[in-house]
Amino acid sequence: MKTHQYEVLIIGGGGAGLMAAIYASKGASTAVLSKLYPTRSHTGAAQGGVGAALGNAEEDRPDWHTYDTVKGSDYLGDQDAIKFMCDVAPEVVYELEHMGLPFSRNPDGTIAQRPFGGHTNNNTGKPVTRACYAADRTGHMILQTLYQQCVKNKVTFFDEYHVVDLITANGSAAGVIALELATGELHIFHGKTVIFATGGHGRVWEVTSNAYAYTGDGVAITLRRGIPAEDMEFFQFHPTGIYRMGILITEGVRGEGGVLLNNKGERFMDRYAPTVKDLASRDVVSRAMYLEMQDGLGINGNRYLYLDVTPETVNKYAALDGRTRPDGSAFRITAEEILSKLPDIIDFCHTYLGVDPVTQPMPVQPTAHYAMGGIPTNARTEVFIDEKDTIMPGLYAAGEVACVSVHGANRLGTNSLLDIVVFGKEAGLRAAEFSRGASFQPLPEDAADFSCEQFDRLRNGSGKEKAADIAKEMKEVMNDHVGVFRVEDGMAMALDKVRELKERYKEVRVGDQGDVYNTDLLNIWELSNLLDLAEVTAASALARKESRGAHARDDYQERDDKKWMKHTMAWLEDNEVELKYKPVTITDYKPKKRVY
Ligand SMILES: Cc1cc2nc3c(=O)[nH]c(=O)nc-3n(C[C@H](O)[C@H](O)[C@H](O)COP(=O)(O)OP(=O)(O)OC[C@H]3O[C@@H](n4cnc5c(N)ncnc54)[C@H](O)[C@@H]3O)c2cc1C
Secondary structure, three states: OEEEEEEEEEEOOOHHHHHHHHHHOOOOOEEEEEOOOHHHOHHHHOOOOEEOOOOOOOOOOHHHHHHHHHHHOOOOOOHHHHHHHHHHHHHHHHHHHHHOOOOOEOOOOOEOEEEEEEEEOOOOOOEEEEEEOOOOOHHHHHHHHHHHHHHHOOOEEEEOEEEEEEEEEOOEEEEEEEEEOOOOOEEEEEEEEEEEOOOOOHHHOOOEOOOOOOOOHHHHHHHHOOOOEEOOOOEEEEEEEEOOOOOEOOOHHHHOOOEEEOOOOOOOHHHHOOOOHHHOOHHHHHHHHHHHHHOOOOHHHOOOEEEEOOHHHHHHHHHHHOOEOOOOOEOOOOHHHHHHHOHHHHHHHHHHHOOOOOOOOEEEEEEEEEEOOEEEEOOOOEEEOOOOOOEEEEEEEOOOOEEOOOOOOOOOOOHHHHHHHHHHHHHHHHHHHHHHOOOOOOOOOOOOHHHHHHHHHHHHOOOOEOHHHHHHHHHHHHHHHOOOEEOHHHHHHHHHHHHHHHHHHOOEOOOOOOOOOOHHHHHHHHHHHHHHHHHHHHHHHHHOOOOEOOEEEOOOOOOOHHHHOEEEEEEEEOOEEEEEEEEOOOOOOOOOOOOO
16 A cells, blocks of 8 residues: 655645645645545635625724624634634735735725625624625635645645545544545555545535535544544524525625515515624524525415515615615615626526526525534644543644634634635644654554455445435435424434434445446445434434524524533444533623624
């Protein structure tokens, strides 16, 4: 088996992984392993913007950003980490600008910003323009810019290498095992440090905005190595996915003045969030949409509503809201402005729906979007292995795979692109620093045994089960019972179902027996990750008897700070999920009821 040696091994070539690589490669030998070509990572799909209190259009302050994030998290976010992220946000956004990121611009040449859900002027409670954007392709621009910097810094890439296991030695991270897609060979990567930056796991659900590659590999691999997963019950449903397909329509549409309408043509968010209306946080808007549809107010009785960004509608509601431009003049938008600010959205709607958003409303429904939970870390991106904050030396995680926790029970839009650059950078710096003072741990002789057995079993499986059937049943049950609204019986049923599917998975048949580009085999391996994460999600959700952020229970409708102001830590062992809890870090902001 081929063995490679680098001081820093970065798993994932998305925004977090590439930012880590730029910084790690300045001080240590660094390799990035990615199952996709880096520029195909999901970061490239991000549309709306990256949050930073630059104050280019109106007054804004990092401490307002901090408060909004704490409030958006429904007080489950760790306030020290949130403050760190929001304070450094302007600095990292300017850093991206100096790397050459082509942001949209204001007439005076400064970076353009737009309003986004949950971001407010703390004095007035009204939406503030905080999201820095490059049209509706912000993530694409971040990914391309970071990749160019990596090429400039001569970072070594192992593209289409699928990491399948973590190697530990003497209680420290010591490397990973990866399957090379082109040959089917397993390789050993020996490292002083390992950074997981593998993104999210929205493919657990049926209707999702997430890429096919979002199968939660990082969390599943670390769970198998005895590392817990934090706050997995909190998974965000974004309000505006294209009906049935789940493809995302950015919140930037509502930032530009778009409104949600029900079957009666009524702007229902007035009733649910009187101050910020359509720009309430995502959990609030998704729940409002469900309630409207439950009341038969979906369009033509269907399970979708309209998102309307036609100039006529935008200008009507902007006038009713008394919305003004930064210079005090009345806010008005033209068809040309919509075309220039939301070109990709207009394109998607033409392609997938045959709808022209400049003249017609878009049919939308909530879509599974973002994992607040993941591998537990501190703000230095070091990984915790228990509820007492014990660190595994040499192991780091950053980006959507990690739970710092800056998003708590609900993430605000634009805070993930911020998270990946802030904590990606931190991971790169910390791993390089650790490497300078550490030597390579000796590789255990049986380092590759687990992976060899796992893949031999899969390749030689002669069972009758089809992976596609198992995946479909898992996605449906998770969408129906561990989705926007949850109740005891439904979640318990979902958990049983997932366990039954895991049994059936043992009998799964791999169609392709070859070695070269065997994506069939890897997709089936990815399904095992999704099943593990579905189980941990359902078990964590079932145990939490309250409603907070994205975890909304019909049978426990109130937030219960006395009993549940704590993070869940879940271990997965032989079909058992063990749950423990740890306190939330509260510094400046005492928990209050959220009002929007
Ligand atoms: C449609 C959409 C729009 C969004 N819009 C916004 C927005 O406007 N603003 C915002 O703040 N957030 C947005 N988000 C969220 C945000 O884009 C993501 O959370 C963020 O980009 C994740 O970055 P990442 O670096 O953690 O992961 P990714 O960019 O997904 O990168 C993951 C990397 O890990 C690699 N990988 C995964 N598993 C393995 C494995 N087993 N072995 C090797 N490599 C592996 C992949 O190849 C990939 O390179 C959006 C998300 C979606 C889905």
